Amino acid sequence: MLNTQKYFLVVSVRDGNPQIGANSKLLNEDRIAHDWYRFVLSFPPQLVRHYSKRFGLSSGAIVLDPFCGTGTTLVECKKLGFESIGIERNPIAWFASRVKLDWQVNPDDLIRHATRVAKNAAQQLRKQGFAADSSSSAGSRLSASTLKTLRPAAASLLLADSISPVPLHKTLVLLQNLDRARDPRLDGHEILALAKTLVSDVGNLRFGPEVGIGRRRRDADVVGCWLKRIRTIAGDLQQLRQLANVRSRVYLSDARRVSGTIAEHSVDAVITSPPYPNEKDYTRATRLESVVLGFIRSKDELRALKQELVRSNTRNVYKQDDDDQLIPENSEIRAIANEIEQRRIQLGKTSGFERLYARVTRLYFGGMARHLHDLRAVLRPGARLAYVVGDQSSYLGVMIRTGRLLADLARSVGYTVEGIELFRKRFATASRELLREEVVLLRWH
Ligand SMILES: C[S@@+](CC[C@H](N)C(=O)[O-])C[C@H]1O[C@@H](n2cnc3c(N)ncnc32)[C@H](O)[C@@H]1O
Numbered sequence: 001m002l003n004t005q006k007y008f009l010v011v012s013v014r015d016g017n018p019q020i021g022a023n024s025k026l027l028n029e030d031r032i033a034h035d036w037y038r039f040v041l042s043f044p045p046q047l048v049r050h051y052s053k054r055f056g057l058s059s060g061a062i063v064l065d066p067f068c069g070t071g072t073t074l075v076e077c078k079k080l081g082f083e084s085i086g087i088e089r090n091p092i093a094w095f096a097s098r099v100k101l102d103w104q105v106n107p108d109d110l111i112r113h114a115t116r117v118a119k120n121a122a123q124q125l126r127k128q129g130f131a132a133d134s135s136s137s138a139g140s141r142l143s144a145s146t147l148k149t150l151r152p153a154a155a156s157l158l159l160a161d162s163i164s165p166v167p168l169h170k171t172l173v174l175l176q177n178l179d180r181a182r183d184p185r186l187d188g189h190e191i192l193a194l195a196k197t198l199v200s201d202v203g204n205l206r207f208g209p210e211v212g213i214g215r216r217r218r219d220a221d222v223v224g225c226w227l228k229r230i231r232t233i234a235g236d237l238q239q240l241r242q243l244a245n246v247r248s249r250v251y252l253s254d255a256r257r258v259s260g261t262i263a264e265h266s267v268d269a270v271i272t273s274p275p276y277p278n279e280k281d282y283t284r285a286t287r288l289e290s291v292v293l294g295f296i297r298s299k300d301e302l303r304a305l306k307q308e309l310v311r312s313n314t315r316n317v318y319k320q321d322d323d324d325q326l327i328p329e330n331s332e333i334r335a336i337a338n339e340i341e342q343r344r345i346q347l348g349k350t351s352g353f354e355r356l357y358a359r360v361t362r363l364y365f366g367g368m369a370r371h372l373h374d375l376r377a378v379l380r381p382g383a384r385l386a387y388v389v390g391d392q393s394s395y396l397g398v399m400i401r402t403g404r405l406l407a408d409l410a411r412s413v414g415y416t417v418e419g420i421e422l423f424r425k426r427f428a429t430a431s432r433e434l435l436r437e438e439v440v441l442l443r444w445h
Pocket of ligand 1: 038067071272
């Protein structure tokens with residue numbers, strides 16, 4: 001795969017507009033709520049601040065993020081006092097966005113409840129011979145065969161070695177204790193803290209930007225790390241209280257069918273980053289926590305979820321897919337797809353995935369065309385839109401100018417293209433190229 005790109009450069013927005021400060025890293029002052037759980041390469045909150053200002057949004061405005069992921073746009077809008085709506089089809093990302101927007105929870109109740117659960121879980125682990133701080137399995141009386149494990153249907157979905165047996169056992173013990181003491185007001189925040197703990201403190205994953213296996217953690221202080229994350233959330237909730245009533249909603253739904261979910265002519269602005277045609281599989285990047293926490297339990301559930309995502313990688317292409325029918329016969333997109341196919345044949349690349357490169361490129365833009373077409377019904381006249389997308393050369397080095405092609409598609413279904421601005425550049429180590437990541441600015445009349 002060619003997409004071993006690294007984000008490394010911060011570039012100013014074209015035409016003398018102010019810099020967004022486009023690093024993927026969260027600024028310290030932005031950590032509150034955003035950092036409860038987030039995709040590694042999500043766009044930064046300052047981008048949302050920048051465009052909400054540029055769009056002249058004022059109180060009463062409704063902002064939509066139809067590919068909301070872990071909720072950067074929505075959380076930032078809530079902090080700014082704007083009502084927001086999110087759509088996301090990956091259940092763990094949808095759940096994360098929902099929880100990150102729930103600022104009604106009483107922080108003292110959260111700490112009290114979580115401390116009790118942690119105490120019970122630690123006690124159970126101690127009885128099994130794990131050390132008091134649960135950071136060492138030395139002396140455990142459990143043999144490998146008596147450690148708790150996932151059901152086979154779920155375990156088979158995990159990336160091999162993404163979590164070691166002892167940390168998994170401890171996580172399942174904590175989950176069991178959470179389940180026993182379940183409080184519906186608090187369990188969203190408690191489970192989200194565990195999702196973050198799994199990815200950051202317990203599992204063996206490495207993100208770079210594709211997910212892979214890094215250092216193996218044979219053991220981890222699962223309970224202690226989780227409680228620490230709970231305390232951070234509680235501290236944030238304390239500071240967010242005054243904004244708790246700003247309205248926000250997140251739907252577990254397909255952004256290619258927005259109009260069935262959101263009221264007609266209700267949205268003032270869209271600030272979003274859809275997938276790019278870059279072979280990135282978001283369900284893989286979130287697989288560990290999705291499976292361990294029960295958001296995806298079987299191959300069938302995984303397939304059902306993938307079928308409702310925009311086709312941005314060859315692992316979610318299906319026989320019956322027909323989004324490519326929305327791409328006009330003589331369009332540049334078809335020409336690019338043909339070039340990819342010609343290059344594949346020339347290079348003698350014959351694997352199943354390589355054969356799909358041309359098709360997934362057409363399906364990607366077809367899916368985005370479907371989305372842009374359907375979206376029109378929910379926009380207010382004069383609505384402003386910002387789509388963050390990146391150029392790609394993941395398919396045998398053929399350059400896909402995603403921003404420009406998306407702008408052409410938008411124009412063909414009636415949007416006005418107000419500009420394409422440089423957001424940041426990424427270095428693709430395989431092709432040794434700088435790839436542009438851009439913001440496509442649209443207006444609905
Ligand atoms: C680039 S990420 C968005 C990241 C986001 N800005 C954040 O703050 O985390 C794109 C998201 O689009 C979602 N997605 C892809 N196809 C979708 C569809 N058809 N409907 C809804 N969400 C979709 C993916 O699951 C992924 O979370």
